[in-house]
Amino acid sequence: MNFFGGWAKTPKMEGSMSRKGNCYDNACIESFHSIIKKELIYLEKFKTREEAKKRIYEYIEFFYNRKRIHSSIGYFSPVQYERMYYKYTKTVA
DSSP states (O other), X not given: OOHHHHGGGSTTOOOOOOOTTOTTTTHHHHHHHHHHHHHTGGGOOOSSHHHHHXXXXXXXXXXXXXXXXXXXXXXXXXXXXXXXXHHHHHHHO
16 A cells, blocks of 8 residues: 555545645644754653553643644633633634
8 A cells, every 4th residue: 555645545534745845734743843852751750651541631632632722823722712612603604
């Protein structure tokens, strides 16, 4: 299976690759990696890979998405912003 083409053929998956030299296409994930490293990875010593996976999952699901505010979305958490979005789209529609 071709890594760049085969996996994208699964349902609801779409590959996304920009042209060479586009420095903005990866900025979001690079920012996230920087944040998770500073706020979790470098602060803890994981004994096993499973422990690391569990803690990363907990960080993302219970802190990053629900409690941590993000300046790019008006200093709301992603969950708060999503709720406001759906509430707004229901009133507009």
